[in-house]
Amino acid sequence: MRNARQIGNLVITSDNSGAIGEKELDVVHVPDDVTSYYSTRVTLLEQLANQAIPKEIILLNFTSEEAWGKYITGINRVFEEVQIPVPAISGSTETNMPTLQSGFGITMLGEKQRPLPNLSKLHWFTYGRPLVGEQLLQNVHQIANLQIIVEALKNQHITQVIPLGSKGLQKELEQLELIDVVDVENVPYDSTASAGPSTMVLIGVTAEQVANISKILQHDLHRLK
Missing domain, CATH: 3.30.1330.10 (PurM-like, N-terminal domain)
Structure with missing residues (x-):
């Protein structure tokens, strides 16, 4: 972003x-x-x-x-x-x-198509796993599913997606000024690990969308806020 x-x-x-x-x-x-x-x-x-x-x-x-x-x-x-x-x-x-x-x-x-939402007012999840190089090739099933993300955006099941890159989750949250409003201490992976070609993304949803998010993004979903 x-x-x-x-x-x-x-x-x-x-x-x-x-x-x-x-x-x-x-x-x-x-x-x-x-x-x-x-x-x-x-x-x-x-x-x-x-x-x-x-x-x-x-x-x-x-x-x-x-x-x-x-x-x-x-x-x-x-x-x-x-x-x-x-x-x-x-x-x-x-x-x-x-x-x-x-x-x-x-x-x-x-x-x-439309202006950006207020990021600080959304509820945030990570989706996928931080993978790069050979690790990615061996664990393709763990990356964030692009087709599901696009479909969820079209159907307004999620509000915002933010791809992560080589500097990892924590750095991205810092640069987006979200690090103080989310919890990264209990994420089940290294929050500084490279997400390679955006194998993991941030998903932002409204309070109304929170209830169904786990039904739409069914694997490697972790709530931050």
């Missing part, structure tokens, strides 16, 4: 991945479409956190010409999963210089 930029009614969000892909010297070895899937997931969650819907995508490919189609596949998979139309996609590929490791970047341009 704080990583986004807003110009008028335009919301700009972005994410990138380095040394994650199919090249021999990559640190994490996964198919290129998996790399773009998770970066797209993060960038879309940032759009949703800012009450926006993406309309355009800019793709930056530092890997190879062959990787472009695979990256598009991963992007499309995210939007098919949440049943949101795939935005127009443009961008560029580095073809002059061969690279030894994979590099991918994505930027979304979205239209703001």
